Amino acid sequence: MALTADQEEEVAAARAASAQTRRPTVPALEALLFRALPVLDHGFVRVVDYMGDDAAVVQAARVSYGRGTRAANEDRGLIRYLMRHRHSTPFEMCEIKYHVKLPIFVARQWIRHRTANVNEISARYSILDREFYLPAPTALAAQSPANRQGRGEVLAGAEAARVLDLLREDATRNYDHYLDMLNEGEDGKPADPSRPGLARELARMNLTLNAYTQWYWKTDLYNLFHFLSLRADSHAQYEIRVYAEAMMDTVRAWVPHSAEAFSDYRLGAVTLSAQMVSVVRRLLAGEAVAQESSGLSKREWREMMDSLGRGDG
Amino acid sequence: MALTADQEEEVAAARAASAQTRRPTVPALEALLFRALPVLDHGFVRVVDYMGDDAAVVQAARVSYGRGTRAANEDRGLIRYLMRHRHSTPFEMCEIKYHVKLPIFVARQWIRHRTANVNEISARYSILDREFYLPAPTALAAQSPANRQGRGEVLAGAEAARVLDLLREDATRNYDHYLDMLNEGEDGKPADPSRPGLARELARMNLTLNAYTQWYWKTDLYNLFHFLSLRADSHAQYEIRVYAEAMMDTVRAWVPHSAEAFSDYRLGAVTLSAQMVSVVRRLLAGEAVAQESSGLSKREWREMMDSLGRGDG
Amino acid sequence: MALTADQEEEVAAARAASAQTRRPTVPALEALLFRALPVLDHGFVRVVDYMGDDAAVVQAARVSYGRGTRAANEDRGLIRYLMRHRHSTPFEMCEIKYHVKLPIFVARQWIRHRTANVNEISARYSILDREFYLPAPTALAAQSPANRQGRGEVLAGAEAARVLDLLREDATRNYDHYLDMLNEGEDGKPADPSRPGLARELARMNLTLNAYTQWYWKTDLYNLFHFLSLRADSHAQYEIRVYAEAMMDTVRAWVPHSAEAFSDYRLGAVTLSAQMVSVVRRLLAGEAVAQESSGLSKREWREMMDSLGRGDG
C-alpha cells in the first residue's frame, strides 16, 4: 500500500475541493488529479497540477490572441506537423507536476534529466519511511550473458528465494540500525535518553539504494516527451519504465492529440542512418544487398533488419 | 491602442469561458486573466495561464500529500524563510504564461533570460504589424555624460521634435518599403501582379528595431523573480522596466506572500561586500571611517553610503 | 572585408602566442584558431577557444582515469555507437567558443538556442559598425508560392536592382540618422556642441535588422550538433545556414570521428514514423502500396518517397 490512511484522507480532501477557472481545463485529467497510480511495490505517481492542453500547443504555434483553435481536425494536423518536424517550443507551453514515490536507485537515473523542477524530501530534515523495493518474482532477472547492461532469464526457485532474502534482510537491518543510530522516539525525544542520536544527515548513509524516497517533479510537455522517449523505451531499466508507462497514461488523458503524435513520430519511429537509407533504396529497387557490402556493421545490419521486419536478413 | 477589435473580441470570448477545476486557483489573478495591460505606446502584457499559488510553494518545500498549508501565518513565515535563505526550488513549482507585445530591441534584451519558454511570431511566415515604438516626451533622454550606459536629461523643444521626426519617418518609410518589397495584397495575392515579391524572410531585414513583435513567454516563479530583480531595477533600461513593473503587478495578485518576500529580501535588499561589512562594523562601533582607509574604491564607498542613507559620506 | 587592419593585427598577435599545455590539443583546430572565416558580405566565424577532443568523448563514456583511448579504431566505434543510440552526455564534455559577426535578424534566430553562453556587443554602451547585410544576387529570392516559409526563384534584372537599392538606401539612411541622433564625434565629444545627443540605448532603435552585431558564443559539442542539425539543414534560412556550414568545417577539424558519426546518424539520417515503417515493410515484402491505403497524408507520402529515392512514388 503506497499511501497511509492519513495521506489518503489528505488526497480525498484535495480531490473534494473545486473552483471556477478561466484557464484551459481538461476533464479527463481532472478525473485523475491527485490520485496515486501505484507503481512497483510501494511507489506511485500522481498528477498534482497541470497547465495547458492540446489547444495551448496550437495557440503558441500560431501566437494567437484567443484559444488558437480552428476546426479540431486542423488542430490535430498542426500538432502532427509540429511533432514530425521536431518543433519543440509549442510543446513547451504545457506544464505538468507529479508527486512520485520511488526507490533511490531509480531516482538517481531520473534526476539525470536536468530540464525539470524538483523538490525531494530531505533526509537531512526528515526520517525516511520504512519501505524498500523488493522485485516481484517476474522482475528478478539474471544478468544477460550477451549484453553487459541487460537482463537475461528470470531467477527461479531457491536462487530467487535466496536473493530476495538477502535484499530484504539487508535493507531491513540497515533501516533498523538507521533508526537505532538516530535514537529518536515518535515524539521527537531520544528513544534512549542515556545517549545522543547521530545527526540525520549522517545516519541516512546507512540506508540501501532500494529505500523509497519521494519528490515533486514538474516539467513541460516537450521535456516530458523526451523523458518518456528514453524511459518508456524497451532499453530502459524495468524499474523506471513502469513509472514512465504510468505517466504515459496521464499524458494520453491530458493531451490526446499530442500523445498520439508522439507515439507515431517518436516512440514508434525508426531512424535510418545515411548508410541505412542507401541500403533501403537499393532493396526497394529490387537489388539483393548483403551485410558485407552494405557499409553497415553486423550489429547495425541486424538492428535495421529487425526494425524493418526482415529479421531473417 | 494595442488590440484590434477582432483581438478584443477573442479576448472577451476567452474571458467568458469558465470551467470547474480541482487545481489551485487564485481569484485575484483570474480577474486579470487574458486582459491586455497596456505598456509603452503599442505594447501590452497579458497573463494567459498560470499554475500553482503561494500554497504550492509551501507544499513543495514540505513535500506534502495535501495542500501543504497549515495556518496562513505559518505559510507566510516559511515563504519568507525560503526567500531569505535563497531556496530556489520551491518557487520553481509555480508557473506563469504571458502574451507580450514589445519592440524588437526590448525583445533582444528580454530573450537573454534563457530559462523560459518562448514562441515568437515569425516574420518568416507572417507579416508584422505596422506599429513602431516612439518614445513619449518624458522618455526621450539624452546620453548621460557620466555613465556610458545611462540616460541624462530629457530632450526638449526643437531637439526632441527633430529626433521624434527622424524615428517616425525612418520607421514608417522602412515599413512601407517592406510591404512594397513583399508585394502582397490583403488577399495574399500579389499587389502588383507584374512582379514577384521578395521572400518574407528577407524583406523583414528592412524593418527597424523599434518595430513591434509579440510572443508567448512562460517561466516559473523563481526565474520570473530573477528576471524582475534585473529588469524592475532602476539600472534597467526604461523600455523594459515598464514591462517588468506591469508583470510585478500580476505577481502580487497571483502569489502575494511570495511577492512580498521578494520585495523585502531581493528588490529592496542591499548586499554588502566583505570589505563593506567590515566598514559597517567599525561605524557601528562608533569609529570614524574615511573612504581612503576603508579598503573600498570611491565608487563602492559612494554606492554603500547611498544605500545606507549617508549620502553625505 | 570583415576585419579592420587593427583587428587583423590583434588576431595575428593572438595567433603568434603559444604555450605548453598538458590538456588535450588538436593541431588541426589550432591551425584555424582565431582566424576569421568569412560569411556573407561582412560577417565571420572564428574559433577563439576549445576544450576536449574525440578522446574526451570516449574518456567520459568510460569514466576512465587516463585518456580513455584504446585502439583508435575502438574509439571510433564507441563514438558511432554513442551517436547512434543518442547518448548525449559524453559529447557534452567538449566545449568550443566562437566569435561571430552576423546580421541582427540572423542573431535573433540563433539566440533561440538557449543552451549556450553568449556575450553580445551592447548597443547601450557601444556604437555599432556601419555595416549591413545586402544579399548577393544569387541569394535575392522571391517568396515561394507553395510554401509560406520558403524561397522561390531568384529575383533578376530591374526587380533585383530595385530591391537592393531599397535595402541599401534604407539601411544607410537609418544608420546616418542613428549617428546624427547620437551626435558623437570620434573623440567621444559632441559632433555638434550646440545640442545634446540621444541616449545610445534609444538611438539604436533606428537601426535596421540587417545591421551587423557580434558576440562570443560558447557551447558544448552535443548542443552544437543540435544547433547544426537544425541550422545546417536545407530548411534553414540561407543566411544562418552559411554560418552553420562554416562551423561544420571547424567541427570536422576538431573532432573528426564525432563529426563523421554526426553526418551519418543525424545530418544524413531519415526518421520514419510508425506508419512509414509499416509501409516500408510492405514494400520490401513486394507489396504494391498506394498513398491512399498507406495511412500517410499526401505530404508525408511525398516526403518519404523523396527520401527513399522513389520520387515517382
Add this chain to the structure above:
Amino acid sequence: MALTADQEEEVAAARAASAQTRRPTVPALEALLFRALPVLDHGFVRVVDYMGDDAAVVQAARVSYGRGTRAANEDRGLIRYLMRHRHSTPFEMCEIKYHVKLPIFVARQWIRHRTANVNEISARYSILDREFYLPAPTALAAQSPANRQGRGEVLAGAEAARVLDLLREDATRNYDHYLDMLNEGEDGKPADPSRPGLARELARMNLTLNAYTQWYWKTDLYNLFHFLSLRADSHAQYEIRVYAEAMMDTVRAWVPHSAEAFSDYRLGAVTLSAQMVSVVRRLLAGEAVAQESSGLSKREWREMMDSLGRGDG
C-alpha cells in the same frame, strides 16, 4: 588511498604528455592538472581540463578581437565590477572539468545543480569499488537539538565506536552480498558456475548510500561560483563542503582575480533585507533600536547582529 597503482600510472602518463597550444593557458592550474586532491577517506577531486582564464572574462565583457586585456590592474577592476553588479555572462566563458570520487549520498546533493555536464560511472554496466565513507572521529556528529537540519556535539567514546561499527559492518556486509548476488569472478565468468548471477542493475540496490561513486563533472565558472557559494558555505553539510573547499583551491590557481572578487562580493558578503537596511540606517544615525521595534523577527535580528559583529545585540 584514493587511486590504485594502475590509476596512478595512468595519471602520471597523462601528466607527462605536453603539447603546444595557442589557447589561453594557466601555468598554476597546469601544475595541478590530473592530480587527485584527496577528500574524505577514499574520495578525490582532480581537474582534468579547463578553458579560459581571467583574461577570457575581460575579453567577453569587452567583446574584443584579441586577448581583451589592457593593464592587469584594469582587468582586475573590471572583474570586480562585473562580480559586484552580478554580471553573469562573462564568467560563463570559462569552463572547467573535474573527475570526482564521492559517496553516493553526497552525489545526490551535488547533482541537484542542473547547469553542469555529468558522466557518472554506471552500476548497470560496471561493478562498483569496495569502498565506503566512514566519518573520521571529528566528523561523527550528533543531531543538533536546536536545528532539525544541523549537527551538534561530536560523538565520543563507546557511542562513537558503536556507530562506526554499525556503519562499517552494514556497508561491508551489503557489499559482500552485492558481489555474491552478482556471482561474477574476476575474469567475468561466474564465480559459482552452478547458479546464475543477478543482473547488475538490480544487485546494486543492495549497496548503501555511503558507497563511493565517481563522475566527470564539467561546468562554467559562473555556475561553479554558484555551486561554491552554496556548498562552501558553513550551512552546507560537511561531507560536501570539503569537496567545495578543494575545488575552491583549484579556482584560486586558475582565475585568481575572479576568485578574489568572488570571495569579497559573494562568499564574504552579507545581504540585508529592506527592513534590515532600515535598522542599520537608524543605528548609524545613533538611534537605539530594539528587536521588538525593528520589524525583524528574533531570528532575523540575531542573524543580522551576528553578521554585523554585534552578537550581543
